[in-house]
Amino acid sequence: MFTGELVTLGPIQREYLPHYVEWLNDWEIRRFLAPTLAQPYAIEDEEEWFNHQRQAKNDRHFAILTREQGLLLGNCGLHQIDWSNRNAIFGIFIGDKNRWGKGYGTDATRTLLRFAFEEANLHRIELEVFAFNPRAICSYEKCGFKLEGVRRQALFREGAWHDEHIMAILHDEWIALNRKS
Numbered sequence: 546m547f548t549g550e551l552v553t554l555g556p557i558q559r560e561y562l563p564h565y566v567e568w569l570n571d572w573e574i575r576r577f578l579a580p581t582l583a584q585p586y587a588i589e590d591e592e593e594w595f596n597h598q599r600q601a602k603n604d605r606h607f608a609i610l611t612r613e614q615g616l617l618l619g620n621c622g623l624h625q626i627d628w629s630n631r632n633a634i635f636g637i638f639i640g641d642k643n644r645w646g647k648g649y650g651t652d653a654t655r656t657l658l659r660f661a662f663e664e665a666n667l668h669r670i671e672l673e674v675f676a677f678n679p680r681a682i683c684s685y686e687k688c689g690f691k692l693e694g695v696r697r698q699a700l701f702r703e704g705a706w707h708d709e710h711i712m713a714i715l716h717d718e719w720i721a722l723n724r725k726s
């Protein structure tokens with residue numbers, strides 16, 4: 546259920562937190578992440594998040610690990626799970642920049658979608674991605690996410706306004722895609 550071709554999705558371990566803090570304070574990574582993270586991040590913030598996510602009924606977070614060696618690559622998860630309407634918001638980052646563009650993010654996303662649709666019985670997974678992040682957009686399209694709309698100039702970053710894309714994939718679309726392959 547949690548293993549893809551390149552990655553395994555595992556539980557977040559407390560020992561991973563310093564890596565997450567380092568990665569989340571790296572602007573090359575964080576410039577692509579949500580505005581709530583646009584301030585320096587301390588280990589205490591991460592510990593608070595860690596303790597909270599273990600109790601949260603409507604979030605599911607996973608560590609992304611290499612399948613072969615179990616090396617920590619990043620984090621992905623479902624947020625704001627609405628169990629009545631069976632939808633959730635997807636988020637991901639690969640913190641090890643040397644591994645970008647090598648298929649890990651796409652494999653982690655597909656693995657999480659399999660969990661979302663085939664185990665958690667969700668119906669719709671949605672995400673937000675900045676227009677200046679073509680690597681992420683390409684990866685999401687490969688997983689079957691479709692563009693649903695653009696929040697024009699929704700983000701002010703690095704001295705300029707940027708559009709934010711809303712993308713989503715439905716359960717039936719996931720099933721159709723995976724029947725073909």
Ligand SMILES: CC(C)(COP(=O)(O)OP(=O)(O)OC[C@H]1O[C@@H](n2cnc3c(N)ncnc32)[C@H](O)[C@@H]1OP(=O)(O)O)[C@@H](O)C(=O)NCCC(=O)NCCS
Nearest residue numbers: 577638639645646647648649650651674679680681683684
């Ligand atoms: C976004 C992210 C999760 C993608 O994971 P990844 O492992 O780097 O991506 P993958 O290798 O699986 O797929 C990327 C695809 O984009 C393509 N790509 C890379 N740069 C591109 C560009 N400038 N334009 C178009 N496509 C591009 C790659 O060629 C690849 O497609 P391919 O496998 O068909 O060749 C990862 O790069 C990351 O964590 N980035 C920083 C944080 C972030 O952006 N998080 C998402 C916020 S919404």
